[in-house]
Amino acid sequence: MKLLIVGGVAGGASAAARARRLSEEAQIVLFERGPDVSFANCGLPYYVGGEIAEREKLLVVTPERLRTRFKLDVRTRISVEQIDRSAKKLRVRDLSNGREYEEAYDKLILAPGAAPLRLPIPGIDLPGIFTLRNLQDVDRIKQRVDQGVKQVVVVGAGFIGLELVENFVRRGIATTVVELQEQVLPPFDKEMTTPIAEQLAAKGVSVLLGQSAEAFETTADGLMVHLKSGQRLPAQLVILGVGVRPDNKLAVDAGLKVGPRGGIRVNEQLQTSDPDIYAVGDAIEVKDFVMGEPTQVPLAGPANRQGRIAADHVFGHLSRYRGTQGTAIVRVFELTAAMTGASEKTLQRAKRAYRKVYIHPTNHAGYYPGAKAMTLKLLFDPTTGKVLGAQAIGGAGVDKRIDVLAVAIQASMTVYDLEEMELAYSPQYGSAKDPINMAGFVAGGILRGDHPQVDVDAVLSASPGTRAFLVDVRTSQEFAGGHIPGALNIPVDDLRSRLGELPRDRQIAVYCQVGQRGYLATRVLLQSGFNAVNIGGGFKTYKLFF
């Protein structure tokens, strides 16, 4: 067996190591265009900021280690130019000396990754404008920062963009982030990113939403970024973080099938349209685990698992890739944002029926010091209760809840299962009723009909004539500190004695701070014959929208 692997980072390196474990005898050649293999892609922003102080920490495995330990024929600085599928060989070029040669294969695994998009706008190639993909990129960015940068503009407020923003602020640089969408972190639903936008502002970051760069030019002081709005931003450093594009040229040239957005098409065994050629990682199209549709999700975890699965199949093991859920997490200063499964906008785009709940719990028992607030949004099927997706934003414990929900999605669990989850509780780690249980209770209450809820965005987008009568059941102090316009304040403890103030010919939408008192109020009203609903997630959810 002669196995060639193109690309030596996450998916390629995983495939190579796995292949060697499966076969001592196989000839395994790993081609990598750059000088490094298996580097810590996700750590690059923190090397710029200095949290990761030593460059060698970013080198997870060296080519030398792969050679000695895994008996791999690792060839760096090699560009793979062409696949000759009929002859089953590659034409490659050694970038260090320009020499070209051919290499035959029995099986081929493509792990070329994805390249940062470069916008086709004037000045895009000026010095000082960078993308971030590998160690060479980060060296260049860090060198410039070390030389002294007063102002940086980051184009794109996605994961990598915001990670870099945090690190530029850490370096004391005045930072502006420009995002085409009307929100930061576009994979999340917009309202869930409100706390992130607030956090960025609090840290002095200028966030320009709904804007884009249309040109760059050199100035005496560095660069000027021209936005479509006409605004101009001076900078000595510009980062483009507007997404990635599958590095599919080799595959396309060889006639392998690719999807509409360029991802290499693979089956569940990660074979391309040529069964002797596998593809893994950021370059491929995968199945969205929840939606069932083809998608492209550049994530390190899936890339690593795909490399392993492709190697398994090369050596005759039964193994299949189940699809990608899109579980992702990012730290933005003191906040953590994480998600798994489908977002609300994805469900809306696909016209798929769903319900949602918002809860605002703390990460652990409130009576123990240091409890941190979080907001958790849960999306689920309105008929079966199956969990479709979740997003959370907050402090400690966000990662745990999203991981728990990621498993729930993998296991096709329902909101009723969330109610019954037995999670670890002592006051430092959780609550007797964990946020996961609470989300299940609230969602289950909707589906069983004993807790009718309405979404705050739906209530407020209703026309004035049909809008529900709003009742704020918080205390008068809370009410005075801010409330939904037009709401009547009746504290929940007074509600039973003040039912006479409420209309019987109109729907009543009650709300409290997070939804819990509103739930009780709804129950009281329903059982007193009113047409009542609770505004899910209460005033805190309202504040995410407005």
Add this chain to the structure above:
Amino acid sequence: MKLLIVGGVAGGASAAARARRLSEEAQIVLFERGPDVSFANCGLPYYVGGEIAEREKLLVVTPERLRTRFKLDVRTRISVEQIDRSAKKLRVRDLSNGREYEEAYDKLILAPGAAPLRLPIPGIDLPGIFTLRNLQDVDRIKQRVDQGVKQVVVVGAGFIGLELVENFVRRGIATTVVELQEQVLPPFDKEMTTPIAEQLAAKGVSVLLGQSAEAFETTADGLMVHLKSGQRLPAQLVILGVGVRPDNKLAVDAGLKVGPRGGIRVNEQLQTSDPDIYAVGDAIEVKDFVMGEPTQVPLAGPANRQGRIAADHVFGHLSRYRGTQGTAIVRVFELTAAMTGASEKTLQRAKRAYRKVYIHPTNHAGYYPGAKAMTLKLLFDPTTGKVLGAQAIGGAGVDKRIDVLAVAIQASMTVYDLEEMELAYSPQYGSAKDPINMAGFVAGGILRGDHPQVDVDAVLSASPGTRAFLVDVRTSQEFAGGHIPGALNIPVDDLRSRLGELPRDRQIAVYCQVGQRGYLATRVLLQSGFNAVNIGGGFKTYKLFF
């Protein structure tokens, strides 16, 4: 509907609140023997130590709040003396004035909890010897500590015992813990508690295992604790934390069925042998979710959910309790220990077939600063791969992995599912191959036969004649720093060139530090015709045992 509830803490308070949400009209009376309802049981030790500074933080809900908000008839300082099942009424006594009266019910929920065991030994009732169950207990203990205690003896190294130990050390008290078992934290497997015992010793705690108190006596300086071993321990304060016993007197007197260990027998709807009487919380016998056997597990989370389910059923909702997994967690100084599902000793006792793996990952990417080590033990079915139990010990991230595995157990997932889990990764939170994936890979490797492993305890308990030939594949420096006696050192990178040194007529057991190099070495040897196995979890696991 007239619903009486006996006991106002976790299960009882949950049942009462749920019942009111389900019915505005029901008459709901909550009887509580103490002056408080719904207090933070699990927070009591931290009030002694001062981490929870204000006593009122421990009062989750006051009786007054339950009255006004939930329209509950809360009666504290009431002892329920007798259940008259045929007449469907209770005889109760008001402890504040001694007055007795009767109260009729349509449905009754018993949530009496469990009482700390008091050992029947001489001097047990001397002043200065305490158990910890409620706020009155903690007031007494804290008062004594505040008055000045030089030495404390904690009898019992279970969860509450060790939580108190941590808090006594925090208060500067010389602390000794005496435990009958040969390990601390008896619900865990012994080897997993090694780091806890080391941590306790490092914090100056004297840990006496395999010992028990046989008498207490008063001295000029306070108390003297006599151990069975003859050892004597002076103390001014003694805590008994040797377990709890279901508070079942009311149920037994009423002829309700109880299990062999005293837990009140209930069906899946939490009905006792009298269908009008429910029982929830620490007083009941539950089904062990993994083993399917009846068991007693005093945990706050299950108690709360049971209260909810019982109330649901009272009001005609379909709801059932699925059983208890025993998910539990405890912090001991800087360490976290957590578990879910069956322990190895439980599986052994039940003669149930299982396999196990140990891994020693870090909580997040090693290249990012602050990664904390953990040890994760996974127990699974050797045929189906179904996850049966897990235990973890370490720093940050232990709670998350046990919660993920708790869900996996709930969903009847297998080790193959763990391999495919898509968990949130960025360097602050996890790794591209999360510890959960790694545990799945190692376990899957055993079941698929491509990674034959042997347990270190099995290797070393083999008789010298049949013992495998031991090969340590770590570096010579690591070997010099400590190794399994009798092992030959051949670093993994040299293995392929030194195969001639190994016997072909004997099983070879290789090991490294955590198992990963040993895995590669095993693959190299197997494919070179040797009879090789890897010692799961490597030298780090060996050190847990020896």
